[in-house]
Ligand code: HEM
């Protein structure tokens with residue numbers, strides 16, 4: 001069994017084109033090298049001017065034409081079913097954000113990696129919160145760009161249990177190569193059980209949960225190392241030089257400053273960091289949530 | 302032209318001093334100005350390429366951080382595309398050889414020609430200037446896709462302006478060549494008596510003239526969006542990122558033919574000369590260039606099959622893409638047929654031309670995979686694409702460029718390159734090239750995306766092979782370049798016509814005099830490649 005319902009169509013057009021190509025590549029190369037020796041200056045001291053041959057020109061126009069039309073056709077028939085998802089597909093929102101994938105199930109469950117039941121069509125609504133990404137599952141032979149406000153989707157039926165890589169195929173900035181997760185295919189019964197088990201977050205600080213859910217940690221570390229944004233470690237209470245409208249100012253990092261940074265991330269930029277990479281969370285995280293985030297930041301010294 | 306008793310000084314001797322070069326109106330000198338400026342950029346960008354391969358030798362960090370890597374592949378791509386390969390063959394060999402091939406004394410507008418070179422230099426300064434101040438070089442990839450290119454804090458604006466200025470340089474060169482070809486052919490040379498390199502420059506020039514303005518506008522739109530916040534491409538301010546992709550590829554796909562057609566022209570010169578017989582299917586080769594240039598305008602959407610394109614649009618872009626393959630295949634068949642019953646003198650320019658055919662076939666066949674809708678969904682934006690376009694641009698166009706460099710080397714400098722060393726360099730380049738890029742095709746089929754600073758452990762082996770290949774290739778490049786420099790200084794003196802060619806440039810002295818021909822060149826009877834010494838063959842149908 002193939003890993004997904006699209007493997008057959010994609011692989012068929014791949015192997016057909018590569019097979020025909022290989023025959024031509026080898027054939028032409030062999031003829032070329034043969035001529036090179038057979039008609040070398042030594043073996044054939046006097047050349048013959050042959051200006052053209054209409055029959056040959058027709059033959060080597062018509063044959064490639066027929067072949068490429070056939071190649072085109074199988075490409076199209078392998079691709080067409082990808083365009084429309086079955087009505088009864090399970091709909092999951094797949095959200096791409098610099099540099100993290102997250103998945104939102106119909107009942108509201110949100111996860112970092114994708115889990116789907118076997119042999120049932122699944123439709124992913126592709127949502128970008130910032131720049132273009134592209135959701136790519138090589139084992140399933142599918143890929144679709146995740147473009148903000150474009151309403152793209154992709155669908156598939158997984159046919160083999162297991163865990164496969166999900167990659168980002170559209171360059172999206174510094175940590176593009178690390179925008180990875182997995183898809184796990186399981187039986188319906190296991191999937192139902194999985195849907196009901198919420199990870200136990202009662203021992204985890206609610207602020208940390210918010211950071212994890214919103215891809216904050218893909219740019220800000222908790223161990224002091226530098227990524228795209230300043231690290232969270234010990235950040236509360238420090239004084240920083242920030243650039244506001246091109247002017248450098250000294251500020252103290254306090255509750256108000258952090259909350260303002262979540263709402264208007266590009267208004268004040270810590271010196272040495274880039275503008276424009278962080279989105280505004282004003283509409284995404286509640287006022288209460290923002291306070292929980294600050295509470296959490298106070299705990300990492 | 303009056304016959305003079307004394308031979309005229311050649312174009313190197315005609316004037317001296319730096320100003321006589323950088324303000325020269327002589328097409329041969331302008332060609333050489335381009336050769337040295339373009340060659341410098343090629344060496345820099347090839348160095349960056351080797352650096353990238355070094356980083357990819359092992360998973361994880363080898364020598365630079367992710368942001369630097371992203372800037373390096375952007376700079377590598379921008380230099381290779383805009384500063385090297387788009388101008389390369391037309392600007393260097395078009396300039397040097399076109400008037401010679403036409404039997405005339407210069408291009409139609411020598412001053413415009415000089416302006417093109419200066420625009421090229423100014424554009425280059427913008428591109429490199431963006432590296433040295435502010436937030437550092439752009440990290441968007443050479444495609445500048447929005448909205449990332451609008452959001453990132455790096456110096457995208459000057460890089461984009463550089464591409465804009467370089468576009469003008471390209472437009473002016475195209476315009477100049479079209480007029481030259483129409484107006485300045487030697488008496489008696491009709492369009493169907495033109496050498497095939499001239500035909501390919503003609504087809505290319507129309508693309509330069511008609512397609513380049515679109516990228517100019519698109520790039521200015523990015524600047525407007527970044528500087529004034531006008532919402533054109535960034536959805537967070539009301540723009541449409543897909544519109545950007547359309548505008549970008551409407552130019553950048555035809556630009557692929559700006560790179561490929563002149564290379565095909567070079568191959569069509571080299572093969573008959575070293576086979577010592579007429580080209581097979583002159584008209585098929587000439588007109589297929591025009592067909593490629595024309596159909597090539599309508600296939601840009603094949604870069605966007607996974608962008609959310611509608612089914613009918615995908616259908617049309619895909620089938621048109623497949624149609625471009627037909628004139629390309631016709632050319633390959635005709636080149637190979639030209640070897641048939643030739644009397645082949647195996648020399649380095651011919652080896653480069655045949656390597657072009659081999660590499661370009663792989664580039665073309667992998668292009669068929671990418672043009673097929675279903676297959677493209679899997680390999681789009683993976684290393685398969687990186688392998689594919691290096692096969693076309695490097696294995697194809699750059700190999701033809703190197704072939705031309707050796708082919709016209711004795712004409713330009715009046716010296717012969719050291720042949721044995723040139724053979725060694727060729728073998729290293731050809732082997733190294735394939736060891737570097739063939740593994741990339743397999744990596745792509747296995748699902749490794751491009752523009753990847755780091756990769757999953759299962760991709761390690763082939764990445765190592767590819768990096769080893771890049772070392773072989775780099776040593777070939779170094780040997781070739783050093784050999785050409787040494788031969789330029791100390792090479793043996795070359796006769797005016799070392800290859801026994803019959804196109805017009807071989808009728809003048811090497812190096813040619815300032816005004817190209819001391820006496821009117823004579824057109825060969827019965828077509829530009831109709832070798833008088835070869836047995837003539839009567840067509841029966
Ligand atoms: C020494 C020779 C070269 C080496 C080792 C090399 C290596 C590479 C590598 C490894 C990449 C992939 C970067 C990535 O996707 O992460 C790349 C990208 C690229 N190369 Fe080369 N390359 C070489 C020569 C050339 C030449 C001759 C051209 C064109 C004439 C070229 C044009 C490009 C372009 C356009 C890109 C894409 C950059 C982007 O993704 O924005 N390269 N090269």
Ligand SMILES: [Cu+2]
Pocket residue numbers: 132133134168169170171172173176177179
């Ligand atoms: Cu990405």
Ligand SMILES: [Cu+2]
Pocket residue numbers: 553554557600601603604
């Ligand atoms: Cu294209």
